[in-house]
Amino acid sequence: MSLLEERVTATHRRQLLRTMLLIRRFEEVCAELYSATRIRGFLHLYVGEEAVATGVMSTLRPEDAVVSTYREHGHALARGVPVAAIMAEMFGRSTGCSRGRGGSMHLFDAGTRFLGGNAVVAGGIPLAIGLALADRMRGSTTGGSDPVTACFFGDGAVAEGEFHEAMNLAALWRLPVLFCCENNRYAMGTALAKEHAQTDLALRASSYGMTAWAVDGMDVLAVEEAATRATEEVRGGGAPVFLELRTYRFRAHSMYDPDRYRTKDEIAAWRAHDPIPALQERMRAEDQLDDDALADLEKEVADLLAEAVATAEEGPLEPVDELTRFVTSPGGVAADGLA
Amino acid sequence: MSAPAATAAPTTGATTTYREAMREAIREAMRADERVFLMGEDVGSYGGSFAVSLGLLEEFGPDRIRDTPLSESGFVGAGIGAALNGMRPIVEVMTVNFSLLALDQILNNAASLLHMSGGQFNVPLVIRMTTGAGRQLAAQHSHSLEGWYASIPGLRVLAPATVADARGMLAPALADPDPVLIFEHGSLYNSSGPLPDGPVELERAAVRRAGDAVTIVAYGGCVPKALAAADLLAAEGRSAEVVDLRSLRPLDDATLMASVRRTHRAVVVDEGWRTGSLAAEISARITEQAFFALDAPVERVCTAEVPLPYPRHLEEAALPQPDTIAAAARRTWE
Numbered sequence: 140m141s142l143l144e145e146r147v148t149a150t151h152r153r154q155l156l157r158t159m160l161l162i163r164r165f166e167e168v169c170a171e172l173y174s175a176t177r178i179r180g181f182l183h184l185y186v187g188e189e190a191v192a193t194g195v196m197s198t199l200r201p202e203d204a205v206v207s208t209y210r211e212h213g214h215a216l217a218r219g220v221p222v223a224a225i226m227a228e229m230f231g232r233s234t235g236c237s238r239g240r241g242g243s244m245h246l247f248d249a250g251t252r253f254l255g256g257n258a259v260v261a262g263g264i265p266l267a268i269g270l271a272l273a274d275r276m277r278g279s280t281t282g283g284s285d286p287v288t289a290c291f292f293g294d295g296a297v298a299e300g301e302f303h304e305a306m307n308l309a310a311l312w313r314l315p316v317l318f319c320c321e322n323n324r325y326a327m328g329t330a331l332a333k334e335h336a337q338t339d340l341a342l343r344a345s346s347y348g349m350t351a352w353a354v355d356g357m358d359v360l361a362v363e364e365a366a367t368r369a370t371e372e373v374r375g376g377g378a379p380v381f382l383e384l385r386t387y388r389f390r391a392h393s394m395y396d397p398d399r400y401r402t403k404d405e406i407a408a409w410r411a412h413d414p415i416p417a418l419q420e421r422m423r424a425e426d427q428l429d430d431d432a433l434a435d436l437e438k439e440v441a442d443l444l445a446e447a448v449a450t451a452e453e454g455p456l457e458p459v460d461e462l463t464r465f466v467t468s469p470g471g472v473a474a475d476g477l478a
Numbered sequence: 479m480s481a482p483a484a485t486a487a488p489t490t491g492a493t494t495t496y497r498e499a500m501r502e503a504i505r506e507a508m509r510a511d512e513r514v515f516l517m518g519e520d521v522g523s524y525g526g527s528f529a530v531s532l533g534l535l536e537e538f539g540p541d542r543i544r545d546t547p548l549s550e551s552g553f554v555g556a557g558i559g560a561a562l563n564g565m566r567p568i569v570e571v572m573t574v575n576f577s578l579l580a581l582d583q584i585l586n587n588a589a590s591l592l593h594m595s596g597g598q599f600n601v602p603l604v605i606r607m608t609t610g611a612g613r614q615l616a617a618q619h620s621h622s623l624e625g626w627y628a629s630i631p632g633l634r635v636l637a638p639a640t641v642a643d644a645r646g647m648l649a650p651a652l653a654d655p656d657p658v659l660i661f662e663h664g665s666l667y668n669s670s671g672p673l674p675d676g677p678v679e680l681e682r683a684a685v686r687r688a689g690d691a692v693t694i695v696a697y698g699g700c701v702p703k704a705l706a707a708a709d710l711l712a713a714e715g716r717s718a719e720v721v722d723l724r725s726l727r728p729l730d731d732a733t734l735m736a737s738v739r740r741t742h743r744a745v746v747v748d749e750g751w752r753t754g755s756l757a758a759e760i761s762a763r764i765t766e767q768a769f770f771a772l773d774a775p776v777e778r779v780c781t782a783e784v785p786l787p788y789p790r791h792l793e794e795a796a797l798p799q800p801d802t803i804a805a806a807a808r809r810t811w812e
């Protein structure tokens with residue numbers, strides 16, 4: 140079955156729905172844990188944007204790399220970073236995916252080639268260029284395929300100089316990068332039109348001479364279809380592609396944000412396009428989902444999360460005498476990173 | 479206690495320049511390991527803005543001697559990404575002044591990724607850049623900011639002062655699993671000296687001249703000045719020991735303290751500004767670790783607290799000089 144045919148099957152759609160539900164419920168649990176002061180730090184929720192991570196990641200292969208931001212729970216979950224390890228990281232435990240040293244904003248996982256978790260806006264974009272450059276220079280050492288580096292960032296990042304430096308490098312050197320711009324219309328409290336002279340972000344990317352187009356980021360099937368086309372183009376020609384994924388976050392920027400810059404009406408209007416019920420409706424209409432199946436799915440996700448919280452909270456804390464571990468590598472022999 | 483013999487690398491006897499030594503080190507590294515490549519502004523056809531990479535493009539081609547656009551943050555970040563993904567990049571930044579545009583990548587990514595990822599992602603990257611004044615290039619091309627980088631955990635910071643170190647430091651820097659910054663003082667490129675035979679040790683400071691009356695601590699472009707100051711003092715019958723730090727992070731406390739315990743006096747020379755300088759750190763360490771061995775307060779000779787001026791007389795007045803170093807040494811005997 141081709142990817143396009145595969146996408147209409149019930150099993151595949153169930154998988155997409157499960158991933159989106161997992162992200163949504165994971166973050167709802169995190170918000171509760173945060174309010175109960177059981178987890179701390181900054182917490183940036185992705186609620187409303189689940190279709191983006193889910194649709195893009197479902198087109199990636201194991202050898203591809205992912206570079207993300209501080210709003211990355213959804214990216215990490217969709218990429219397949221183990222749920223328990225992410226939850227343990229939220230609790231700062233040594234069983235966390237970054238051994239507790241990163242927290243919510245710095246999830247890392249070598250196993251799934253997930254490279255963070257960058258909390259400096261646009262700071263991860265040059266890294267993605269380098270990952271792709273290395274793939275190019277090393278040739279196909281990953282089993283004959285051409286790996287892609289998927290790089291996520293927000294509309295706010297498009298205003299940073301690093302973004303433009305990296306776009307120029309990627310286009311100039313024709314690097315295999317999939318740029319995934321999550322345009323949720325706000326950078327913290329600054330609306331798109333207040334941060335950009337040209338608000339058509341795909342248009343701006345195309346000025347670098349790369350393929351770029353905008354996608355409905357509230358529709359997981361549309362995202363997946365666009366990402367499939369895009370990754371095929373990146374793998375085939377090696378040149379970068381830019382996707383502007385038009386989406387919206389239903390919750391505030393972070394747990395500290397009183398959300399004064401948006402109207403209730405605006406939020407409600409976007410909530411009407413919630414990607415999770417949208418997919419459910421579509422599946423029901425095509426006889427791919429019923430109440431029982433949905434209840435089963437919800438229960439499966441809830442059980443997984445309950446177990447993740449329980450094991451996370453019981454997980455060991457890194458001993459304080461390990462504080463300065465991992466500042467430099469032990470032994471002095473270069474590990475080969477992702478190679 | 480008797481003074482140690484000055485440390486010198488074994489040599490082949492041949493003489494070359496600091497520039498050629500650095501070029502030879504890059505050439506050798508690229509021949510030895512196909513993961514190594516050089517990337518930076520004008521490293522290709524131009525040959526590098528200090529002519530270090532002249533001729534390498536012909537030998538290795540544009541893929542591995544890779545010209546970049548003027549995008550310090552972009553290509554330093556790309557170097558980090560390439561290092562994360564199995565390559566061994568050498569990134570050249572024209573001068574430390576411009577490296578500030580890449581400071582985010584160096585500090586927030588290169589230096590932090592290993593720790594932030596709980597040990598999963600190390601960054602085997604070498605970044606080379608020039609530093610220092612002395613060529614009348616005025617404020618935006620003359621500053622010495624390597625001391626700032628030396629305060630960042632997760633980085634190794636090297637300052638080759640001799641041809642031997644310019645030749646020998648790159649290979650061990652590339653073998654290091656973590657990011658290494660190499661600061662080449664712009665006034666040293668034309669200096670010449672004997673070629674070493676094999677790699678040098680990164681960890682240890684080197685005693686460049688043995689003496690027993692005062693320890694002069696210096697690094698990079700100030701080492702020749704410290705040696706010149708020692709000549710001035712020798713003419714007065716005082717023997718100064720000159721310690722070349724070589725590694726600014728980590729600092730070799732053992733060699734430093736052993737020297738101070740022998741001489742009981744210390745002058746720290748640093749081309750950085752005095753406030754918050756590396757010299758301040760070294761002075762504090764001497765006080766912490768060897769206070770009771772001291773016969774006089776630690777002296778510091780640093781750059782005057784001004785953006786470096788263009789005219790020669792003002793530039794010279796701003797920088798540490800052999801006579802100001804010698805004068806500081808004399809104060810320790812008063």
Ligand SMILES: Cc1ncc(C[n+]2csc(CCOP(=O)(O)OP(=O)(O)O)c2C)c(N)n1
Pocket residue numbers: 210258259260261292293294295296297321323325326327392
């Ligand atoms: C370089 C930098 N400047 C400022 C901040 C503070 N900050 C954190 S998130 C954010 C908004 C980013 O917006 P966007 O890129 O659109 O991503 P979103 O939060 O919408 O996902 C800002 C300004 C930062 N983390 N990094």
